[in-house]
Amino acid sequence: MKVNFAVTTACILGILYFSQSVMQPIVTALVLSLALAPLIRAMGRMGLSRVHATFAALGVVIVAFVGAMAVLGANVMALSSDLPQYSAEIRAKTKRLEKMVQHPLARLAPTLMESVPAGPLPEAGPRPMPVEIRERTSTRDAIAKTIGVVSGPLGEAFLVLVLLIFILLDRENLRDRVLRLVGQRDVSRTIQGLEDAAEGVSRFFFTQLVLNLTFGVVIGLALWLIGIPHAALWGSVCAALRFVPYIGALIAGAAIALFAAAVDPGWTLAAYAMVLFLLLELVVAHVVEPRVYGHSVGMSPLAVIVSALFWGAIWGPLGLLLSTPLTLCIVVAGRYIKSLEPISILFAEAPHANAAQRFHHRVLSGEADAIIDDARAFLRKATLARYCDKVLLPGMALASSDLLSSQVDHFRATVAMVADTLAAGQAKGRGRGRRISLLNENIGAHLRHRREERLGRWQGPLDVPARSVILSAALPGMREEFVSELLVLVFREAGLDARSYVIKPDAEEDDPGAEQLISTMFVSYPVDSNLDTWAAAVAELRSALPDIPLATVRPREDVEVEHSRVAAQVDLVLQSFEEALAFVAPRHPG
Template identity: 30%
Template sequence: MAAETSTIHRALPVLVGAALVLAFLYWAKVIVIPVALAILFTFLLTPPAHYLERRGVSRVVSSVLMTVLALALAIGAGVAVTRQIGSLLDAYPRYEPNVTAKIEQLRARGRTGLLDKLQVVTERISVQLDRRGPAPMTQAEREVARAQPVRIVQQEPVRLSQLWAIASPLLEPLAGLGLVLVLVIFMLIHREDLRDRVISLVGVDQLADTTRALEDAGQRVSRYLLMQLMVNSGYGVSVAIGLWAIGVPYALLWGFFAAVLRYIPYLGSWLAAFMPVALSLLITREWTTALLVVGLFGTLELITNMLVEPWVYGRGMGVSQAALLIAVAFWTWLWGPIGLVLASPLTVCLVVLGRYVPFLKFLDTLLGDTPPLAPAHRFYQRLLAQDETEAADLLDDYAALDGLDRAYDEIVVPTLAHAREDLRQRRLQTPDHGRVVDEIHALVDAHRRLIRPDDMVGGDRMRVLAIPLRDAVDDVAVAMLGKLVDMGRVDWVAASSAVLASDVVESIRSAQVDALVLVSVPPGGLAHVRYVIKRLGTELGNLPLVVVRPGLADDAQVRLRRELSELGVSRLATTLAGAASELRKIAALR
C-alpha cells in the first residue's frame, strides 16, 4: 500500500504539470501559434538564407529576402487555388447530366438492394405520418397565426464597437501573419543570439548536452522540413501530370492539394485522391477514368513510400510513424489546421528533449523510433510469455545477421543472467525459472555447430572437458560453447552440473583430456570457481585451464584476473566467443 501511495505521489506532479501545459497551449494559442510558426519557418529558411550569406549577401538582406519570397509564394499559391475552386464551381452544371446518368445506372443494377429497400420503408413511414396530419387549430390559434409581429427599430449611427465586431475576425489573422513575418525576420537575423540565450537559460554547466540537443534538433527539423517539402512537391507535380494525362480537369489544383494533404501521414494521400476521383465520376458516364485515378494515386504512393522516402530521408527524423500519426491527431485537435502543419517538427523537438533531458526520457521512449527493448530483453520477455516461437525467430534472425557467437553472447547470456537474478530476488518462481532455462537449452540444441573456414579436419584433435560449475544455467552455457568450438580441432566432452567438485579430478583422469574449461554464468558463482580450482590443486599439472565467466562486468574482470593469477590460472574468458578463441590458441600450441 505504501508503494502504491508513493507511486501516486510521484505521478501526481507530472500529471498536474502536463495539464497546466496543455491548458496554457490552448488558452494562449493566439500568441503561441505565431511563435511556433515563426520558429518553424526559421528552421525552413535558415539553410537558403545561410547560402546567400556565404555568397556575400548581408544577413539583414538575406533574411528579409527569404521571408518576402516565402510570403509571395504562399500568396501566389492561395490566389491560384482560389481561382481554380471558383472555376470548378462554375463548371458544375455542365457535368450534372453525367451524375444523373450514374445514379440511374446504380438504380438499374440494384433495385432489390439494401438501400432501395430502406428507401421504400422510409417512404411508407413518411406516407403514414402524413395521413395522420396535425390536429385542427382553434379559432384563437388561427388568429394568432395570422397576426404579424411589429418591431420598432430606431435609426442610430454605427458605433465603433459594431465596426470592431465586423473587422476583428479579419484583423486577427492579419495580425498573426504580421507577427509571424516580423518574428521570422528577427529570428533569422539574431539566430546565434537566441541560441546563446537558450544555453544561458538552461545553464552553463549543461553546456555540452544543450549544444548537442540544439544541434540535433536544428539539423533534424531543418533537414526533415526541406526533404518533406521536396518529396511532397514532387508528389504533387506527379499527381498533376498524371491527372492531366488521364484527362481530369483542374489537374494543378488537385496536385496542390495532394502536396499539402500528404503532410498527414498515411491518410493524407487518399484524402487528396477523393476529389479527383469524384470529379472523374462527373466528367464522364463511364467508370474507367475513376479507376485510372485510383491506380495513379496507388502507384505514386507505393513508389514514394518504398523508394523515394527511404532514399531521401536516410536515417529519418527519429520519430515512430505510429507516434507521428497520433501527434498529428493531437496537435490538430489542439490548434486546428495550424497544428496539422506543426505536428511533425514539434514531435521531433519533443523526441530530442527526451533524448537529452533525463526526466523527459519517457518522451524518447514513447515517440522515438529506436527499439524500446534491447534484443536480450525482448527474448527474455517472449520466454516469460511462453511465446517460444517468436523467441526462436528473434534468436535465429540475430544469429543470421550478426553470427551465432554474438547471438549467444549478446542475447542468450544476458537472458540467463537476468533469469538467475530474478530467481535470487524472488521476482521469478523456481518452476518458471526452470521452464525458461529448459526452453533456452532446447533452442541451443537445435542450432548447428559454428563452422569456420580455418577449421582443421583430421590430424590430432584436442580433447576438451567442459564442466558447468553450478546448475542448469551453466549447462546451457556449456552447450552454447560447444556449438562455437572448432569441429576439426576439438573433441568436445560436456559434463553435467550434477558432477561434484570431488569427482572433477576423476573425470579428468577417465576422460584423458588435453584441456579443461570451467564455466560459470554471473551473477554469483565466484566461490565455486575458487573452490574447484583449489580442489584440483596439483592434479592440473600442465593441463591448460580456461575459466569462462560470460557476461562478467568490466569492473569485476580486473579483480577476478588478479585472484585467478594468485591461483595459478592465466586464462579468463568473459564471452563465449572469447572462450572459443582461447581454445583455438591452445590447439595451435600443441
C-alpha cells in the first residue's frame, strides 16, 4: 500500500513538473473561472443571460486591468523622467557606503600582511592580454528577439483568456462530465466539494483583492504625507506585489527604501519610509490577515507557506501566485475524497478534531492551561451546561478509554485543576484555579470540600425560602461524585441554590429540615456494576422525601446500563445537563 502511494505521488509530481507548458494555462484558467464565478452570478441576477453575463464580467475585469496598467504606466513614465537626478544621488550614496565598508578593511589588510612571513616573490612575467569576443547583432535578429520577448507573455495570456472563456461558457457541461467520471454513488459529495472549492477560492480572491488594494491606498497616502514623490505609483506597486505570497512584500519594501534613499540627500526619509512600511506590513500580516484569511482561506498559516514553497519549486513564479488557491482546492477536496484526506488534515485551518477530542488530547498531555483557555473561550459564547455536555464529559470518556496506568494520577490532577478553575470562577470571578499535583481524594470530593470550606458544612445558609434548594446526590465513587459536582456547578452558574450530598448507608447526619428546603433532587446515573446498590439507595431517598421530584441525567457514554430499570426508579431521565437546567429553571424563576 505504501509503495503504491509513493509511486502515485511520484507520478503526479512528475506530470506537474514536466508538463508545465500544458498544465499551467489550463490550471490558471480554471482558478480564474472560480474567481470570476461570483461576478458572473451577480451579472446574471441583473437579468443577463449566461453568455452575456460571462462576457460582461470578462469585459469589466479586462477594462479594470487595462485601466490600472494605463495609470501605472503613466506613473512609470513620470518616474523615468526624474530618474537622472535620482541616479546621481544613488551613486553618491553607494560610494559613501563603499568607503564606510572599505575603510576598516583597508586598515585591516596591512596588519594581516605584516603577520604573514616573507617569502620569495614570484618572478614577474608578461601578463596575458584579455581577449573579448563580440558578436555582431543584425537588425533582423534584434527584431526577432524583441518579438519573442513580447509574444511569449502576451501569447500565454491570450491562451489563458481563450481557455477561460471556453471554461466559463461550458461550465455546466464540464461539471456534468466530472460527475459522470466520479459515478452516481458519490454525486452529492462531489457536488458539495465543487461548490465548497468554488466558494473558498472566490472568497479568497475577493478578500485578497480588497485587502491588498486597501494596503496600497494606505501606504500610498503615508508615503505622500512624508514627502516621497510618486507615492501613488509605489502604493500601486505594493498592492500588486502583495499578491505574491511573502516575497512580494519584501520586494516592495526594498524598492520603496531604495527610492527614498535616492530622493533624500540624507537617510532620514528612507528610515521614515521603512518604518512606515514595516509597521503597516506587521499590522496587516499579524493582526488583519489572520482574522480575515482565517475565515476566507480555511488554511493554516504554515500551510500557506508550505504551499508557496511547493508550487514555487514546481511551477516557478506562476506557481507562487497560484499556490494558495490550488492548495485550497486540494484541502476542500480532502473533505470528500478519502485519498486526499491527509492533506486536508495537515493543511486545513482547524484539524478534523472537535472540542471534545482536543480536550482528550490535551488532558492526556497534561496541558491544563490550554484546556482552561479553551474553556474560557467556550464559556464566553455558551453556558457551562453546554461545555459539560459537548466538551468535558465526552472528552473525559475518550481519555478514560485509552488511559495508561501511569497516567491516572496525571489525568486526575489535570481534570481537578480544570474543574477547580470552573468552580473558582463562580466564587471569585474568572480566576485560574490553583495548581494541583496529586489528590488524596477523588475529584468530586475535592470540589465538594472546597465548597464547604467557603460556604460551611451545609454549603450555604439554612435560612432560605422553602423549596429553593436543588440537591444533587451521588453514591460514593469517583465518577458519580464528579458528575454530581458538575451538575451543582451548572446550577450555581445559572444563579440557583444547588448543593451536593453523598449517599452513605451507615452515616448518621443531622437533618436540617431538608424536606422543607429541597425543591428538586437529582441522583447520579448508575453504572452497570452498582445498579442494585443504586436502586436501593434511590428507594430510601423516595421513602425519606416522597413529595420531592427525583430526576437523573444520563450521560451519552453510559449506554451499557439497563435503561428501563433506571427509569422505573426515578420520575424523569434527562439526556444532558442543558435539559436538566431547562427543567429546573422554571421552578426557580428568581
